[in-house]
Amino acid sequence: MMGKNTVTSDMKMAEVIHMNYLLLPVINRFGIKLGFGDKTVEKVCRDHGLNLSFFLDIVNTYHDPSYFPRDKMRGYPATLIIDYLLQSHEYYNRTMLPEAEGMIEKLVSTCSGHCEDLRLIEDFYRKYKEELQNHLSGEEIHFFPYVRALVEGKTGGKDLETLRREYNFSYQAHADEHESVIAKLVDLKNILIKYLPPDYDVEVCNNLLYWLFIFEDDLKDHERLEDVILLPVLENIEQQFRNQQ
């Protein structure tokens, strides 16, 4: 599955960024900052005490949509995956969502005509932001701790159904929330691209759209990691737990 554009351990980290600058925030999530000099990916990972193979798989799944070694990735510890997902959450909360909000506010403040229409889009975004933040914090409060409790055996002698209830976790609700947060982001993009009233600042809106495209790609990769890797890993853990009981 290794294409010529795949990130490999012997590449220089600087080359990786030249190859795809959109990987910067992904690399940051591993605690890596710029100024790598001529260090290779392997060296940078070693310096930061990272799991090299996991780093490469994450970076490559973001870089190349066709790269997705499911079976291999399902072999990583659930807690390693969760730690990474949490870093992404922080990035969405700290950077992605507020930046987009700032751009939308600017779009409204620079409006020269149908400002009511733009305010409607702003309202839509604000509600979306709230929904996504609720979803993310729900995962942090319920879903991830549920997985951790099973992995660490901190289950207090309870059965799976009780635990799921206590941690408020259900596969269906999780899937529905994922579907909704992606669908609304896609809707927002389409509303802007196809139906935006003409009295808006072109530059501000273009920047907003670039940002939303990047956000959508990031969020989709993030949710794919949860849905296609973490959830099957969790199912295995649940099965083992049942077998032990």
Next chain:
Amino acid sequence: MNPLRTVAQPVIIAEPAYLLKRGIAALVSDMVRTDVLFIDDMGELNSHLDKNKVHAVFIDEQLLTDKPSTDLFFQLKEQTLYVGLSANPGQIRHKNKFDAVMDRSGTKEELVAAVESVLQPGTGESDKAGSLLSSREQEVLKEVALGYTNQQIAAKLYISRHTVISHRKNITAKLGIKTVSGLTVYAVLNGLIPKDQIR
């Protein structure tokens, strides 16, 4: 009559019931010029999808009982459209993985609408957003934006719930907007409902 659009990649119908699969094939052939393949063995289907590009798969949910083969089936094939066939489309399993869901016992009109929504999605050719939708679709959209459920809309417009769902699928395919809140913004932007009526 417009010439049929040609779709280079084939459409697969994974449906064991003979009449149903022939019926879907007929609907597909009425709408696009393409090859139709019948495969109702999951192993064979997955191996075909792995090796070939496919435009759309119509699959009976009854074939999706074995977890490993179902997971494999849904592994990201972004260019392929997934259509589920179910006796109870509202409750179909893996609902969020399908691009469209068809009712096995639907009327011809509903089935045509469902096949259309997948094979002839709106291409946004018209610049006038409002004119993209038929008047019935605009009525349904208005009710959706006002916050009514499919059941309530069906009762208000004297149509079946399935027809409402078909209209909604077409609206989404034409506008590129899927969620109720997104559709509400569209409806206000296009003057279908006044802003103060949003719930």
